[in-house]
Amino acid sequence: MNSFRLAPLGAFFLCFGAFSASANDETDEVMVVTATSYQTRASEAPASVSVITEEELALLPYNNLADALVTTSGVNIADLGQGRKGIEIRGMDVSQSLILVDGKRISRASDMMGHSNFELQNIPVSDIERIEVIKGPMSALYGSDALGGVVNVITKPTTNEWSGSVTGGGAMTVDEDGNATNIEARASGALIADKLLMKVAAGQSEQDLIENRYEPGETDIAGNKNTFVDLELTGIISAQQELELGVKVGESKIGTTRLIVAIMLFVVRQRMTR
Known part of the structure; x- marks a missing residue:
């Protein structure tokens, strides 16, 4: 009799444990905004998304945005000559990779003048909350210069506290x-x-x-x-x-x-x- 009564109780704890693990998985899942222009789970985004978190940026001595993207699969930091560098996503041309900062479009300085890497060097790494990299065509949202993909740098929010x-x-x-x-x-x-x-x-x-x-x-x-x-x-x-x-x-x-x-x-x- 005792073993018969304890069996349902054990099943209850097993079910409760499975429910808790599922709830934690949903709570801890990374949320992204670049692929849809509104907040959604990375697993539900209609594109291939890589997220570089603030914790990952703190592990290695990244000096700029180009350094932070070096280890991201599908992304290549191309040497364009004359001291210029550019972001290539999945083999597409540099001109088809769009850079955003907090969702705002950043023009490539190298398109206007030689030797310049303004958009890659002048974003302080210490101010980055996360980087969302969309690998694949995003022209429907961002136009023809996002045919290769999009790099969206999300900076840390400003609050009342200093x-x-x-x-x-x-x-x-x-x-x-x-x-x-x-x-x-x-x-x-x-x-x-x-x-x-x-x-x-x-x-x-x-x-x-x-x-x-x-x-x-x-x-x-x-x-x-x-x-x-x-x-x-x-x-x-x-x-x-x-x-x-x-x-x-x-x-x-x-x-x-x-x-x-x-x-x-x-x-x-x-x-x-x-």
């Missing part, structure tokens, strides 16, 4: 050629609580040149130096709308070439909850 971080790293070689350094600093918080929010980030990365051991005067890796400052002000108009003003300034030096790029963004949009 927070900040400073990160840095470097590498030194024995013969002093090819030394590299990188440093970033960011801070965000409210200038006026629930009315005016601010985010500021700045950074500098430098890669020394590596001379060719066989051909004096030639280099295997050209030296480069990149400095940027980002400032973002968000005014909360109502519970549904906000006004954003952003300014990005970057300076790139590759060999003897020096470029300064400045971008200003002004947009009114619906408030997003993430």
Whole structure:
């Protein structure tokens, strides 16, 4: 009799355990927005999606967006010559890979001027919450320049509470050629609580040149130096709308070439909850 009475109780616990595991799986599943323009589970997105999380970015010393995408399957960081790099997704041309920051389109600086990697180098890694990579045609949502895919960089939200971080790293070689350094600093918080929010980030990365051991005067890796400052002000108009003003300034030096790029963004949009 005792064994007969305990059997249903054991079955109950087994069923309860299976239900709990299923509930946790649903709760912990990654949510994405790029594939559909609204929040959905990655497993239900109508495209192949890879997500690089903030925790994954913290594990390795990534200096910029190009570094962060190197290990993503189906994505290639192409060398376009003259110090320029580009993102190729599933073998499609660089011009058919679209870069977004918080859903906003970022033009390729290399299309306007040579030697520039503004969109790959001037997004502070310390400010990235996650990166969503859509591999495959997304022209229906984003136009013909998303025929290869989309890279959407989701930055950390700005809140009333002030927070900040400073990160840095470097590498030194024995013969002093090819030394590299990188440093970033960011801070965000409210200038006026629930009315005016601010985010500021700045950074500098430098890669020394590596001379060719066989051909004096030639280099295997050209030296480069990149400095940027980002400032973002968000005014909360109502519970549904906000006004954003952003300014990005970057300076790139590759060999003897020096470029300064400045971008200003002004947009009114619906408030997003993430």
